[in-house]
Amino acid sequence: xxxxxxxxxxxxxxxxxxxxxxxxxxxxxxxxxxxxxxxxxxxxxxxxxxxxxxxxxxxxxxxxxxxxxxxxxxxxxxxxxxxxxxxxxxxxxxxxxxxxxxxxxxxxxxxxxxxxxxxxxxxxxxxxxxxxxxxxxxxxxxxxxxxxxxxxxxxxxxxxxxxxxxxxxxxxxxxxxxxxxxxxxxxxxxxxxxxxxxxxxxxxxxxxxxxxxxxxxxxxxxxxxxxxxxxxxxxxxxxxxxxxxxxxxxxxxxxxxxxxxxxxxxxxxxxxxxxxxxxxxxxxxxxxxxxxxxxxxxxxxxxxxxxxxxxxxxxxxxxxxxxxxxxxxxxxxxxxxxxxxxxxxxxxxxxxxxxxxxxxxx
Amino acid sequence: xxxxxxxxxxxxxxxxxxxxxxxxxxxxxxxxxxxxxxxxxxxxxxxxxxxxxxxxxxxxxxxxxxxxxxxxxxxxxxxxxxxxxxxxxxxxxxxxxxxxxxxxxxxxxxxxxxxxxxxxxxxxxxxxxxxxxxxxxxxxxxxxxxxxxxxxxxxxxxxxxxxxxxxxxxxxxxxxxxxxxxxxxxxxxxxxxxxxxxxxxxxxxxxxxxxxxxxxxxxxxxxxxxxxxxxxxxxxxxxxxxxxxxxxxxxxxxxxxxxxxxxxxxxxxxxxxxxxxxxxxxxxxxxxxxxxxxxxxxxxxxxxxxxxxxxxxxxxxxxxxxxxxxxxxxxxxxxxxxxxxxxxxxxxxxxxxxxxxx
Numbered sequence: 056x057x058x059x060x061x062x063x064x065x066x067x068x069x070x071x072x073x074x075x076x077x078x079x080x081x082x083x084x085x086x087x088x089x090x091x092x093x094x095x096x097x098x099x100x101x102x103x104x105x106x107x108x109x110x111x112x113x114x115x116x117x118x119x120x121x122x123x124x125x126x127x128x129x130x131x132x133x134x135x136x137x138x139x140x141x142x143x144x145x146x147x148x149x150x151x152x153x154x155x156x157x158x159x160x161x162x163x164x165x166x167x168x169x170x171x172x173x174x175x176x177x178x179x180x181x182x183x184x185x186x187x188x189x190x191x192x193x194x195x196x197x198x199x200x201x202x203x204x205x206x207x208x209x210x211x212x213x214x215x216x217x218x219x220x221x222x223x224x225x226x227x228x229x230x231x232x233x234x235x236x237x238x239x240x241x242x243x244x245x246x247x248x249x250x251x252x253x254x255x256x257x258x259x260x261x262x263x264x265x266x267x268x269x270x271x272x273x274x275x276x277x278x279x280x281x282x283x284x285x286x287x288x289x290x291x292x293x294x295x296x297x298x299x300x301x302x303x304x305x306x307x308x309x310x311x312x313x314x315x316x317x318x319x320x321x322x323x324x325x326x327x328x329x330x331x332x333x334x335x336x337x338x339x340x341x342x343x344x345x346x347x348x349x350x351x352x353x354x355x356x357x358x359x360x361x362x363x364x365x366x367x368x369x370x371x372x373x374x375x376x377x378x379x380x381x382x383x384x385x386x387x388x389x390x391x392x393x394x395x396x397x398x399x400x401x402x403x404x405x406x407x408x409x410x411x412x413x414x415x416x417x
Numbered sequence: 418x419x420x421x422x423x424x425x426x427x428x429x430x431x432x433x434x435x436x437x438x439x440x441x442x443x444x445x446x447x448x449x450x451x452x453x454x455x456x457x458x459x460x461x462x463x464x465x466x467x468x469x470x471x472x473x474x475x476x477x478x479x480x481x482x483x484x485x486x487x488x489x490x491x492x493x494x495x496x497x498x499x500x501x502x503x504x505x506x507x508x509x510x511x512x513x514x515x516x517x518x519x520x521x522x523x524x525x526x527x528x529x530x531x532x533x534x535x536x537x538x539x540x541x542x543x544x545x546x547x548x549x550x551x552x553x554x555x556x557x558x559x560x561x562x563x564x565x566x567x568x569x570x571x572x573x574x575x576x577x578x579x580x581x582x583x584x585x586x587x588x589x590x591x592x593x594x595x596x597x598x599x600x601x602x603x604x605x606x607x608x609x610x611x612x613x614x615x616x617x618x619x620x621x622x623x624x625x626x627x628x629x630x631x632x633x634x635x636x637x638x639x640x641x642x643x644x645x646x647x648x649x650x651x652x653x654x655x656x657x658x659x660x661x662x663x664x665x666x667x668x669x670x671x672x673x674x675x676x677x678x679x680x681x682x683x684x685x686x687x688x689x690x691x692x693x694x695x696x697x698x699x700x701x702x703x704x705x706x707x708x709x710x711x712x713x714x715x716x717x718x719x720x721x722x723x724x725x726x727x728x729x730x731x732x733x734x735x736x737x738x739x740x741x742x743x744x745x746x747x748x749x750x751x752x753x754x755x756x757x758x759x760x761x762x763x764x765x766x767x768x769x770x771x772x773x774x775x
Contacts, residue, residue, distance in 0.1 A: 098736065124731045132596075133683040134692075137479065138731075144475050145731055156594055220594055249583065249595065 089149065089327050091115065091319075092142035093125040094135060096154035096277070097252035103277040103296035104251065107313040108153045108176075110297075114316030119323055122146075131156025131251075139164045143171055149326050151176065151319065154251065155222065161185060172331055174322060177222055179335070179402055186333035188318065189222075190345035193229035193401075194369050195311035197376045198347045198362050199293045200233020202308055203241075203271040205355040206291050207234075210241040213264025215274040215281045217251050219415045221404040223275050228408045229376050230273060235410055237361065244269060245413025254280040261285060272306075282307055291353060298348045308354040312346055337398065341370045377401060382409040422760050433758045440754030448746040455735055462729055462743075469728025470721035476728075478612050482682065484720035485615040486511070486674045486691075490698035491716055492619075492626045493545075493670030495707045496663055499630060501643040504664065506552065506567030507671045508695025509574035510545040512688070514672025515679035516578060517544030519597070519686035522679075523586070526601035533603050537676055545672015546665040548574065553664030557657040571695065578688050586686070597686045606681040613681035620713075622670065627709040629666075639663050671695065697723075700748070704755070722747065 093112050095105035105127060112123055124147055129138050135157050139150055149172040152161050158178035165173040165185035173185035181187060203212050212234060216223050231243040244267060246260040257276045261284035264272060272285040273293040279302030285292035286306035294302075294310030318338065325331040338344035347366065350359055368374035379390035383406050390396055405415055449459035470480050490507045497504035517540035525533060552566035581597065588598040606613045630636040638659050642649040649656055678690045701719050705711030726740040 092731070098738075100736075125734060126727075126731050126737070128737050130689055132687050132689040133685070134689055138727075140475070140479070141727065141731060144473065145728075156596070159591075159599070218594060 087121075089323060090122045090124065090146045091323055092139070092145075092147035092150040093123065094129050094138055094142075094150065094152045094154075094157065095125065095127045096129060096131060096156075098127045099125075101252060101277050102279050102299060102302060103294075104313075105153070105277065107296050108151070108315060111313075111315035111319050115319045115323060118316075118320045119327075121323065121327075129157075133160060136160045136164055143168055148172060149174065149323060149331075153177075155218075155220065158187075172326055172333075181333050181335060184333060186335060188322075188334075188336040188338070190313060190342075191337060191339045192311050192313070192345045193225050193376055194340045195345050195347040196226050196229045197233035197236075197369070198365055199273065199309055199311050200230035200235075200243075201237050201361055201365060202350065202354055202358050203230070203273060203291075203293055204234035204236070204238035205358050205361065206308065207238065207241050207271045209268050209270045210238065211268040212241055212243050212271045212273060213261060213267070213269030213281075214243050214245045214413075215257055215260045215264065215272065215276055216245050216247055216413075217275055217277075218249060219247060221402055224407065224415060225401055225404045226275050227411060227413070228404065231408050231411045232376060232381070236365075241410070243273075243411045243413075245407075245411060247413075248276065252277040254278040257281050258284050265290065271308075279303060294348070300348075300351055304351075306353065307351055309350045310348045312348045314344055314346060318344055339370075340366070341372075383407065384409060384411060420762055420764055422762055425759060425761050428758060436757050437751075437754050440750045440757075444747045444750035447750070448743045451739075451742060451746065455733075455739060457733055457735070462733065465729055465732050466725035469725040469732065474611075476724065480717070480720050480724045481612050481616055483723050484716045485613075485619050486678050486694045487698055487701055487720055488619045488713060488716035489615075489622060489674035489677070490671045490694050491702040491705070491712045492622050492709060493667045493674070494698050494702045495626065495705075495709065495712060496630070496639065496670070497549075497667040498702060499636075499643050499707055500639045500660070500663055502553075502556070502660065502664060502667075503564040504549065504552075504567050504667055505564055505699065506549060506570050506668070506695070507698050508691045508693070509567070509571035510548050510668040510671035511675035511678065511691040511695050512571075512574040512578050513548040514541035514545035514669075514675030515683075515686055515690045516574075516581070516675075517541055517672070518676035519600075519679055522600045522604035523598065523686075526603060528603070530603045534606060534680070537604060537680060538673060541672045541676025541679075542669040543672070545675060546669030548672070549664050549668020550661065553661050556664075557660040575688060578686065578690075582687065599685045600680065604680055605684055606677065613677070615677040615681055618673070618677065622673075623709045623713050626670075630707075630709065635659070635662065671698075700752070704752070 093108060095108055097105040099105050099109040112125055116123055124142050124145060126138050129135050131154055142150055151174045153176040155177045158175055158180050161173050161175050162180045162182060162185060165182045169184055175185060175187045177189045178187045214227055216227060227245055234241050234243060244264055246264055248256045248260050250256055257278055257280035261272050261281035265284060265288050270290045272281050274281040274295050279299045282292045282294055282299050282303035286303035290306065291308055292303055292306040294307055297312055299310055300307045340346060365374060375395055377396040379394040380388055380392045381390040383389045386409060407413060452459040452462050469476060471477055490511060494504055494507055518537040521537045521540045548570065551570060552563045555561040555566055556563045583595045586597045588596050606615060609617060638654045641652060642654060642656060642659055646656065675690060679686055683690050697719065701712060701715040704715040722744055726744040729735060730737055730740045
């Protein structure tokens with residue numbers, strides 16, 4: 056009998072919460088009523104991508120004092136729908152899903168829950184209540200390529216990459232163009248891991264590249280596995296997502312990094328003010344959502360000056376990463392002198408620039 | 418001093434309830450200590466777990482949706498276990514069922530819904546059944562160890578699905594992201610009372626498996642064969658045929674679970690279709706002592722445990738690994754209590770050893 060009454064009590068409480076939740080839900084929402092949910096593809100302790108988002112979530116809590124929910128290690132599959140439903144069930148009214156593979160599921164949920172706001176990171180789909188956001192990480196990536204190009208002696212740079220989707224391809228190309236800007240003889244060798252988060256596999260891929268003669272390892276992965284592989288061989292590395300100097304202090308030189316905090320605060324503030332509308336945001340270095348982490352002492356001499364100059368030009372718009380002439384792997388001119396690649400072209404990038412050794416599955 | 422484990426000849430009802438209650442208490446205390454380490458209030462977390470599994474109509478529905486594949490797969494495993502055939506291959510059978518069903522769903526997306534779904538079910542049943550028939554045939558023909566073979570076949574099935582996802586079945590519209598295209602609306606199971614129709618299929622299966630095991634000739638033969646192969650042979654039971662038929666049934670039920678998950682939950686083919694249910698079902702089947710009615714209960718309770726573990730992650734912001742530890746501790750003590758209900762530990766003094774002449 057006691058157990059029954061306990062269950063009833065819980066049910067009653069849940070109902071009460073549910074009902075009060077409903078009554079406060081009329082148009083404008085005060086800060087107390089706004090609850091933000093964050094979905095991460097890896098554990099928050101990955102030291103990379105999910106960590107960067109988790110830092111941003113904590114920044115949100117600090118700045119706005121609102122309640123947040125988060126769930127880590129959510130697979131890029133149908134299960135993410137349940138995670139979103141659970142968050143909505145627990146009162147979330149804006150959800151940030153922070154991996155590409157969540158896109159279709161989020162689109163579906165956005166149609167099912169028109170009163171909830173959805174934000175998808177790194178995708179391109181939009182609905183009435185779903186926007187997407189990302190940063191032009193290729194800008195700092197280009198700069199990190201310059202650092203790698205100045206550093207390499209073997210003129211072979213290894214690049215451990217997740218999936219052959221446009222986002223990753225674009226990053227590799229920007230990196231290679233950065234390398235070539237300072238060292239036209241260097242090549243960038245690519246290894247696919249087909250995973251965002253798998254420390255062991257990323258590490259193995261980096262080792263394979265090192266075996267092929269690479270003396271700088273760069274990565275588009277969520278963990279510091281490749282950094283550690285570089286450190287073990289006594290060579291150099293470029294991180295990604297967050298400052299990875301702790302993981303490989305003797306190898307790490309710099310990394311293109313994310314700073315989502317201010318953007319999240321801005322978006323949630325709009326929800327609180329009732330002015331939120333879906334947008335497709337692609338922030339630049341000038342906006343501050345992406346940056347190049349400070350160079351460590353492993354970075355080559357003179358790199359700082361080169362980077363400072365290029366960085367200023369990128370911020371001012373004088374230097375465009377994907378400005379012609381750009382040749383593809385076969386040597387055909389794909390972007391003519393004086394031309395610029397459009398955002399649409401960047402978002403569907405499916406070919407490598409000259410100097411990249413690797414293959415895209417089409 | 419020596420300790421020995423001996424089988425209890427029988428146990429009073431009070432005592433067995435007492436052991437269970439003690440186990441649950443110990444589980445709550447131990448995981449409570451762990452929760453305390455996370456700087457949370459254990460009572461809050463436990464109440465929240467209850468709330469997360471049953472606290473609202475939505476949560477109850479989600480718990481039922483989680484229970485469905487567990488229940489169906491468990492029913493399949495129960496048939497194999499009754500024959501003392503250790504089918505650890507539920508995972509692979511679910512995946513192959515899902516694969517066969519997906520083949521139909523992806524190639525014939527436009528045929529009318531009732532026909533398409535029926536075809537998918539038949540395909541799912543065949544997929545799981547045929548996959549299970551491999552170890553059954555080896556066992557019947559050459560007496561191979563079915564535990565190893567079924568276990569290994571899981572990984573083959575898993576890698577096969579991964580291969581399809583990255584290779585021949587990759588969605589051309591996903592911009593290179595490795596996923597199989599979504600099913601057409603015709604290939605998705607309808608809902609009844611907000612939960613996909615799998616729950617009705619599961620309940621029907623409970624009844625069918627119950628009748629099959631308790632009241633059919635084949636069910637009886639399986640039980641006899643499970644007890645003793647010699648007795649079965651003496652009674653004139655065709656051993657090979659019984660193994661093949663019962664394991665086909667076992668696998669086909671798991672395959673049906675795969676079809677249901679692919680159609681109603683994933684709405685496509687993915688490695689996550691099985692979601693570890695093939696392994697978890699081993700636990701629910703054992704907890705229920707192979708009885709279909711009890712399997713219904715154990716599956717729902719286990720689903721509640723899974724859902725509540727997921728709930729406290731978001732509710733308290735605890736890491737997924739910590740939530741798994743809490744789930745595992747509760748399960749550990751609960752399974753442990755079964756051991757102490759069946760066995761007891763006695764202390765042998767030297768005098769007793771002398772008496773016993775060991």
